[in-house]
Amino acid sequence: MTSFATRLARGGVIDADPHGATSPPLYQTATFAQADATSFGEFDYTRTDNPTRRALEELLAELEGGGRALAFASGMAALAATLRLARPGQRVLLGRDLYGGTQRFAERFLDGVECAYVDLGSGELAAELARGDVALVLFETPSNPRLEITDVRAVCRAAHGAGALVAVDATAMTPHLMRPLELGADLAVHSATKGLGGHGDVTAGVVTTADAALAERLAARRNAEGSALTPFESWLLLRGLRTLSVRVDAAQRSARRLAQRLAASVRFRSVRYPGLADHPASAIHRSQARGGGVLVTVECASREEAIALVEDTRLFTTAVSFGGVASSISIPHHMSHASAPEGAAPRPDPTLVRLSVGLEDVDELEADLLSAVNGTISLQVRSPTGCRP
Ligand SMILES: *Cc1c(COP(=O)(O)O)cnc(C)c1O
Numbered sequence: 001m002t003s004f005a006t007r008l009a010r011g012g013v014i015d016a017d018p019h020g021a022t023s024p025p026l027y028q029t030a031t032f033a034q035a036d037a038t039s040f041g042e043f044d045y046t047r048t049d050n051p052t053r054r055a056l057e058e059l060l061a062e063l064e065g066g067g068r069a070l071a072f073a074s075g076m077a078a079l080a081a082t083l084r085l086a087r088p089g090q091r092v093l094l095g096r097d098l099y100g101g102t103q104r105f106a107e108r109f110l111d112g113v114e115c116a117y118v119d120l121g122s123g124e125l126a127a128e129l130a131r132g133d134v135a136l137v138l139f140e141t142p143s144n145p146r147l148e149i150t151d152v153r154a155v156c157r158a159a160h161g162a163g164a165l166v167a168v169d170a171t172a173m174t175p176h177l178m179r180p181l182e183l184g185a186d187l188a189v190h191s192a193t194k195g196l197g198g199h200g201d202v203t204a205g206v207v208t209t210a211d212a213a214l215a216e217r218l219a220a221r222r223n224a225e226g227s228a229l230t231p232f233e234s235w236l237l238l239r240g241l242r243t244l245s246v247r248v249d250a251a252q253r254s255a256r257r258l259a260q261r262l263a264a265s266v267r268f269r270s271v272r273y274p275g276l277a278d279h280p281a282s283a284i285h286r287s288q289a290r291g292g293g294v295l296v297t298v299e300c301a302s303r304e305e306a307i308a309l310v311e312d313t314r315l316f317t318t319a320v321s322f323g324g325v326a327s328s329i330s331i332p333h334h335m336s337h338a339s340a341p342e343g344a345a346p347r348p349d350p351t352l353v354r355l356s357v358g359l360e361d362v363d364e365l366e367a368d369l370l371s372a373v374n375g376t377i378s379l380q381v382r383s384p385t386g387c388r389p
Helices: 004-009 051-063 075-083 100-108 124-130 152-161 212-225 231-241 244-263 282-288 303-312 362-373
Strands: 068-072 091-095 114-118 134-140 165-169 187-191 205-209 268-272 295-300 328-330 352-356
Touching: 004 051, 004 244, 051 068, 051 205, 051 231, 068 075, 068 212, 075 100, 075 134, 075 187, 075 205, 075 212, 091 100, 091 124, 114 124, 124 134, 124 152, 134 152, 152 165, 205 212, 244 268, 244 295, 244 362, 295 303, 303 328, 303 352, 303 362
Parallel strands: 091 114, 091 134, 134 165, 165 187
Antiparallel strands: 068 205, 187 205, 268 295, 295 352, 328 352
């Protein structure tokens, strides 16, 4: 059994490469020559399959603990493919706190499929499952942006008892910290744009499942629609993945320390980090994941204070997305979740600020945050150009 770190460090190398390349080669080609007019070789057309993408998918599947991984053009393409496993007339149950784009797709574009937001930790789940026709239960844990925790094993037991599939969007964790398939889920979904890529330069998504028939259904549709990840982005993602464990471990250490420091400030109504014991579901989280991740949220006293905090930090870029080497800060209400339809699931409150902790020097990150919290801008801590990033 090779360790996660070893698999990562040596991942993506194509054994059959004729030149013995020691890092993943980029097959930037749309077509592959055929030996004759009537037979295909191993690869024929990149929309269907490509050696670089396949190397990426084999590594991603290994990281999830087995099965087959499919790389998509974005996290949303991966989630759309997953949600559309539900057929018209069937129902989908969704966690209450979800990425805004996932809500938008589920509410507006899943024709003929009824979606309901459910408190998955309550009796509501059993009641909704008992109504029948549930094809899929989909949720995030920790959720974006509220960092709510859902007990993956418990949801799987209930859903499987009712014949429903379970899909976990584990973007906030990456497979380095949590592997939903090992907890019983049928599908693990990620926006690889976040921690998996880790450098803020790739838009990508992935779905992994141990169910071969389900994987084939997803692959056939992806081929028909052309929503697979391009060779170049597959290659970039492979490059980012090779340092996944060291990146996540380091950023997570910093996130934990910053969460503790922020929690000590009287300026916030609450500070939330799944790796701290005062998170309301820290025990469940600890039972299914290896650490709290890189996201910290703070609830400010007012929307003005939230805006001031976001604008006064210098080392945290004001930007959507998370999980990159550069730290960022956002107000999900105005940014990542602005696309969520108003109504069925409440939008995150404008006082909620989400921090994504990266790989900068943690002392500098802490000084920057504390100076913004205290309403003064430190002169020592600036971005290298001295300008706002
Ligand atoms: C960003 C995000 C997505 C969407 O992924 P894209 O790569 O932006 O399409 C889905 N789920 C979660 C939890 C996310 O954070």
